[in-house]
Amino acid sequence: MAKREYSFYPGCSSQKAASASNYQVSVNAMCDELDIKLNEIPDWNCCSASIGYAEGGELPRLALSARNMALSEKFNPGQDIVATCAACWLATRETKDRLNHEDALMKETNEALAAAGLKVAANQKVRHMVEVLIEDIGYEEMGKHVKKPLEGLKIAGYVGCQTNRPFGIDGESFENPKYLDKLVATLGAEPIENYEKKVQCCGGALAFSEPVKSQAMIKDIIEAAYDGGADMIVTPCPVCQMNVEVYQDQINAKYKTKFKMPVVYYSTLMAVAYGKSDKQAGLDGQIIKATQLEAITRR
Amino acid sequence: MGDMNVVKVEAYRNSFLKEVEANVEGGQWVKMCMQCGVCSGSCPLGSAWDHPPQELFMMIRAGKREEVLTSSSMWMCTSCYNCIVRCPRDLPITHIMHGLAHYAERLGLAPKNQPTRKFAKLFWNNLVKKGRVNELKLGVALYFMNGLVEGIKTALKMAPLGLNMLKTKRMNPLEYVGGHGIKDAAGLQAILKKARAIELAKAKKA
Ligand code: SF4
Ligand code: SF4
Numbered sequence: 001m002a003k004r005e006y007s008f009y010p011g012c013s014s015q016k017a018a019s020a021s022n023y024q025v026s027v028n029a030m031c032d033e034l035d036i037k038l039n040e041i042p043d044w045n046c047c048s049a050s051i052g053y054a055e056g057g058e059l060p061r062l063a064l065s066a067r068n069m070a071l072s073e074k075f076n077p078g079q080d081i082v083a084t085c086a087a088c089w090l091a092t093r094e095t096k097d098r099l100n101h102e103d104a105l106m107k108e109t110n111e112a113l114a115a116a117g118l119k120v121a122a123n124q125k126v127r128h129m130v131e132v133l134i135e136d137i138g139y140e141e142m143g144k145h146v147k148k149p150l151e152g153l154k155i156a157g158y159v160g161c162q163t164n165r166p167f168g169i170d171g172e173s174f175e176n177p178k179y180l181d182k183l184v185a186t187l188g189a190e191p192i193e194n195y196e197k198k199v200q201c202c203g204g205a206l207a208f209s210e211p212v213k214s215q216a217m218i219k220d221i222i223e224a225a226y227d228g229g230a231d232m233i234v235t236p237c238p239v240c241q242m243n244v245e246v247y248q249d250q251i252n253a254k255y256k257t258k259f260k261m262p263v264v265y266y267s268t269l270m271a272v273a274y275g276k277s278d279k280q281a282g283l284d285g286q287i288i289k290a291t292q293l294e295a296i297t298r299r
Numbered sequence: 300m301g302d303m304n305v306v307k308v309e310a311y312r313n314s315f316l317k318e319v320e321a322n323v324e325g326g327q328w329v330k331m332c333m334q335c336g337v338c339s340g341s342c343p344l345g346s347a348w349d350h351p352p353q354e355l356f357m358m359i360r361a362g363k364r365e366e367v368l369t370s371s372s373m374w375m376c377t378s379c380y381n382c383i384v385r386c387p388r389d390l391p392i393t394h395i396m397h398g399l400a401h402y403a404e405r406l407g408l409a410p411k412n413q414p415t416r417k418f419a420k421l422f423w424n425n426l427v428k429k430g431r432v433n434e435l436k437l438g439v440a441l442y443f444m445n446g447l448v449e450g451i452k453t454a455l456k457m458a459p460l461g462l463n464m465l466k467t468k469r470m471n472p473l474e475y476v477g478g479h480g481i482k483d484a485a486g487l488q489a490i491l492k493k494a495r496a497i498e499l500a501k502a503k504k505a
Contacts, residue, residue, distance in 0.1 A: 012432040015479050019434055019469050043481045045430040050378035052426070053397040054404050054419035058324045060494040064426075067490055112494035116486030165380035166393075174384045201343035201379040209418040210375075213344050246460055287463040 004136060007076035007124065008038035009068055009092060011085035012046050013238045020085070020238035022285025026267040027084055027129065029280040033145050033270075034137055039079065041072045047091035049239075050162075051205040062105070063112045065095035069126075070118040080125040082132055084267075086162035086237040087204075093126040093167060128163055130236050130266065134170050134179060139186045147275035148296050149188025155269070156192040156230035157181045158221060160240040161201050175199065180234060183266055187273040192228035197221045202243040211247075218244055219251050222261050231292055232262040234269055241265060245287055262290035272296055303502075304406040308364075315364040321505040324398030325391045332356040338382035338392050348372045352382060352392050355399070368408040373399045374415045405502070427491060430481030434470070 013020035031038060045067055052061050069092065072081050083089040099106045099122040106122070113120055133142060157180030163169060169179050177199070181191035200221050203214025221244055225233050235241050245263040252259055264286070271281035272293045278284060283294055311318035319326040332353065339351030350358060350372045358367050373396040382392040400416070403409040409416055426432050464470035481487060 012479070013434070015431070017468055017470065018479070019464065021469055022467070043430075043483055045481050045487055046426045046432050048423065048426060050393075050397075051415075051419045051422050053401045054409075054416050055423035056491075057401055057405070057495065057498045058398070059498045060491045063490050063494040064487075067487060108494075108497050111497060112490050115489035115493040116483065118486075118490075161377075161379040161381075166383045201377050201381070203343070204377045204379070205418065205422070206344070206375075206377050206415055209414040210344065210347075213347055217343055246463065249459060285467045285469055287467055287469075 003035050003037050004132075005037045005039060005079055006082040006127075006132065007072040007079040008040045009044055009072070009081055009083045009088055010040060011083060011088040011238075013085060013242075019242050022282030023084060023238055023241070023265050023267065025280065025282035025285070026265055026271045029271040029276045029282075030267045030274065033274040033276075034133075034142070036132070036137075038082065039076045041068055041081070042075050043071060044068050047088050049087040049091065049205060059105075059108055059112065061091075062095050062098065063109055065092045066099065066109045066113060066120045066122075067116070067118060068092060069096065069122060069124065070113055070120040072124055073121055074118075080127050080132075082127050082129055084129045084238075086128070086160070087239060089126065089128040090162045090167070096122045096124075096126050128169065128236070130163065130169055130179065130183075133183075133266075139182055142183070142270070143186045146187055146273045148273055148299060150184075150269060150273055150293075150296065151188050153189040153292055154192060154229050154231050155184045155189050156195045156225035156228055156233045157184055157198060158195070158225070158233045158235045158240060158244065158263075159198050160235060160237050161199070161204065162239075163236045164199055180236065180266065184234065184269070187269055189269070192225065192230050195224060195228050195230070197224040200224075202240050204239055204243075207239075207243045207247070211250075214243065215247050215251050215254070218247055219255055219257065219259075222248065222251070222259050223257075225261060226259075230261070232264060232290055234264055234266055236266050248288060260288055262286060262288045262293075264290055264293070268293070304408065306503075307406065315362045315367070316360050318364070319359050319399075319402075322502060323395065323402045325395040326398060328390045328395065329356050329359050331388045332390060333388055335387060337385050337387065338390075341379075341381035341385055342375070343377050343379055343381070344375045348375050352396065365408075367399065368403040368406065369410060370403075371410050371413045373397075373403075374409075374413045376400075427488065428484070429479065430484045430487045431479045433479060 014024040047065050048061050159177050164177055165174050184191040202218055207214040241263050248259045268281050278297050336353050339353040376396040380393055
């Protein structure tokens with residue numbers, strides 16, 4: 001199989017010793033197995049996620065993503081842009097769509113970019129990593145690489161918001177997307193059917209500014225996974241992962257619950273099923289240890 | 300920006316809807332709302348909104364300028380995009396919420412102590428400085444945004460969480476002094492400055 005190459009936008013949370021650094025580690029292991037080459041966009045900047053709007057007006061926010069696109073076009077021409085972070089994907093794709101459809105905006109954006117000697121054409125597709133997996137690789141091919149099936153594990157597929165809305169993945173429904181469940185099954189584990197909180201918002205950035213309100217939602221997300229009999233939760237989004245994993249102590253203290261639910265990335269599951277080590281799968285980055293996955297890597 | 304507010308009040312004496320259409324991101328869509336209420340039922344933090352999106356759209360048409368722009372409601376938006384995929388009239392509701400918040404901020408009308416407003420400002424300043432977000436500095440600034448005493452209390456409450464992040468190498472204390480950044484931060488700042496200038500020039504004309 002020929003190597004597939006993409007222009008890669010990793011995003012702030014994936015950086016070394018940042019909150020989703022373990023996501024990046026497992027993505028590397030997964031891509032290595034599937035012969036995917038990620039060419040990092042040189043000198044990429046933050047996209048401002050969905051929270052830059054207080055200070056940053058519309059054009060400055062679009063210009064942030066446009067700068068990344070301009071650098072991608074310049075250094076990785078002819079490649080699709082791929083993001084692993086939901087917010088990065090959303091911000092960049094939204095910018096591309098708008099630049100493609102609004103001539104005045106394209107002109108203004110290029111006026112702004114010219115201040116740093118850059119130019120954007122917005123002619124590269126912007127995709128999330130799971131789209132690459134589903135559309136370019138396919139479930140069947142992904143399944144062929146499984147060396148250690150995740151047998152006996154029950155996993156709740158928590159899709160969340162921004163890897164689902166507004167663009168959707170693989171044409172699936174917004175209210176009941178199935179791609180994580182299909183992926184879980186492909187790896188030999190059992191997806192939790194009818195996981196009712198699969199598209200519930202975790203609060204996103206408001207987990208910082210409105211912790212009490214957000215943690216009430218996070219509690220429901222975890223509770224529904226327990227109700228379905230899940231051993232762990234899997235998610236495609238670094239914000240979801242962090243929000244659902246790291247506040248469990250605080251939630252337990254407030255609600256007298258006894259949550260200890262591991263929350264992993266799809267790429268963690270894939271790296272483990274593909275026979276990678278704990279370290280390569282990023283399992284050492286789990287605050288709530290995924291002991292059942294560790295048992296499989298040691299098998 | 301206080302005088303900008305005076306200018307806008309003068310210019311749009313008769314129609315707040317027109318003002319929103321000309322000045323707020325996605326504002327030209329507001330008149331398309333058919334008041335079905337689907338969006339209001341979709342907000343995850345719905346019970347915390349004084350005026351959910353549908354109501355804000357109604358208030359804009361009714362000319363309730365002060366009430367809308369000083370509201371904390373649109374700052375409750377989690378950017379979940381539930382509303383957008385459900386709205387029968389395809390309104391870009393999320394963007395209108397961000398747009399209203401930004402316009403209120405620009406006019407100096409946004410509620411000063413709204414926590415998400417403060418967080419959004421910290422986030423932006425953090426990102427503009429180095430081109431990438433420094434989670435640790437952002438986090439520490441966030442703890443202290445309500446003052447020193449509150450900050451120490453929050454920091455203590457969050458300490459176990461920080462320790463967990465540290466132990467799993469998902470946080471690095473050295474970030475506080477140097478940390479992640481881009482090489483061409485000056486270029487990025489020049490782009491943002493130019494973008495803001497273009498936008499403000501248009502805002503003056505609107
Ligand atoms: S869902 Fe759309 S049409 Fe219905 S009230 Fe909300 S904005 Fe208006
Ligand atoms: S994106 Fe904002 S306005 Fe829309 S449903 Fe979510 S919280 Fe409500």
